[in-house]
Amino acid sequence: xxLSDSSLNSTSMSQITEALKSRKTxxxxxxxxxxxxxxxxxxxxxxxxxxxxxxxDLADLLKMSQPAVSHHLRMLRNxxxxxxxxxxxxxxxxxxxxxxxxxxxxxxEHVEDLLP
Amino acid sequence: xxLSDSSLNSTSMSQITEALKSRKTxxxxxxxxxxxxxxxxxxxxxxxxxxxxxxxDLADLLKMSQPAVSHHLRMLRNxxxxxxxxxxxxxxxxxxxxxxxxxxxxxxEHVEDLLP
DNA sequence: TAAACGTATAAGCATCTGTTTATATGTTGT
DNA sequence: ACAACATATAAACAGATGCTTATACGTTTA
Numbered sequence: 001x002x003l004s005d006s007s008l009n010s011t012s013m014s015q016i017t018e019a020l021k022s023r024k025t026x027x028x029x030x031x032x033x034x035x036x037x038x039x040x041x042x043x044x045x046x047x048x049x050x051x052x053x054x055x056x057d058l059a060d061l062l063k064m065s066q067p068a069v070s071h072h073l074r075m076l077r078n079x080x081x082x083x084x085x086x087x088x089x090x091x092x093x094x095x096x097x098x099x100x101x102x103x104x105x106x107x108x109e110h111v112e113d114l115l116p
Numbered sequence: 117x118x119l120s121d122s123s124l125n126s127t128s129m130s131q132i133t134e135a136l137k138s139r140k141t142x143x144x145x146x147x148x149x150x151x152x153x154x155x156x157x158x159x160x161x162x163x164x165x166x167x168x169x170x171x172x173d174l175a176d177l178l179k180m181s182q183p184a185v186s187h188h189l190r191m192l193r194n195x196x197x198x199x200x201x202x203x204x205x206x207x208x209x210x211x212x213x214x215x216x217x218x219x220x221x222x223x224x225e226h227v228e229d230l231l232p
Numbered sequence: 233t234a235a236a237c238g239t240a241t242a243a244g245c246a247t248c249t250g251t252t253t254a255t256a257t258g259t260t261g262t
Numbered sequence: 263a264c265a266a267c268a269t270a271t272a273a274a275c276a277g278a279t280g281c282t283t284a285t286a287c288g289t290t291t292a
Binding site for chain 2: 021024025026027028029030031032033034035036037038039041042043046080097099100102103106107108109110111112113114115
């Protein structure tokens, strides 16, 4: 009978709404990290951190098939990690904001502390 | 015939070793992000960002089974995201270094920019 | 408008992941 | 030594994931 009893108990209203917000926040946060938690996608993000690229060039650079790259880009796009700029039949992708760049480089610093 | 021809070509030795280092770096980087890319684990990390906790308290706080928490902690431990301090039969976990805290909060900032 | 081009999407699949249930390991207290 | 306790590990299974192959979509050029 959550929220149906008007008497005060140990769980305040603000704590509940905060918990609900956190649920959504953490869910999106997990999705975001998961998107970065794939070898192919993190390499895509790394290339894009150097500057804008189109799909075909990404596929060539990373030696991946074009559909695979496109598939990953859609996922990154849905999570607002990358953005697309269309020019004719070519799609140019870039990192969506500086948060992504910082996440990437914070992660790189972390793993480089671990590697020999 | 990689590396067997002593003549210079377009791929220099330093580029090759750099690429090899990058491969391992990116592989570990992807594993690291993947470890954070799960709803249960990111919530564990979030609780630990507030301070040290033992396994049972984590399970209670996050309403997860003890084996599930233990399973996730092992993964986080293997990747050096958390560390453990044993005291009797109790294991206290905490974030391993400040990189993890920064990754967490950089991620939170990113998603809070997206959520309404 | 037809062909070429760059990209996006869909279906199918083998592999990976996270959970539960059950049990093992190690520690404390009697 | 034995029971209670805290945590760790293992096996098994449902669901998610990433790749390939095939095809569709939208744009440009002849």
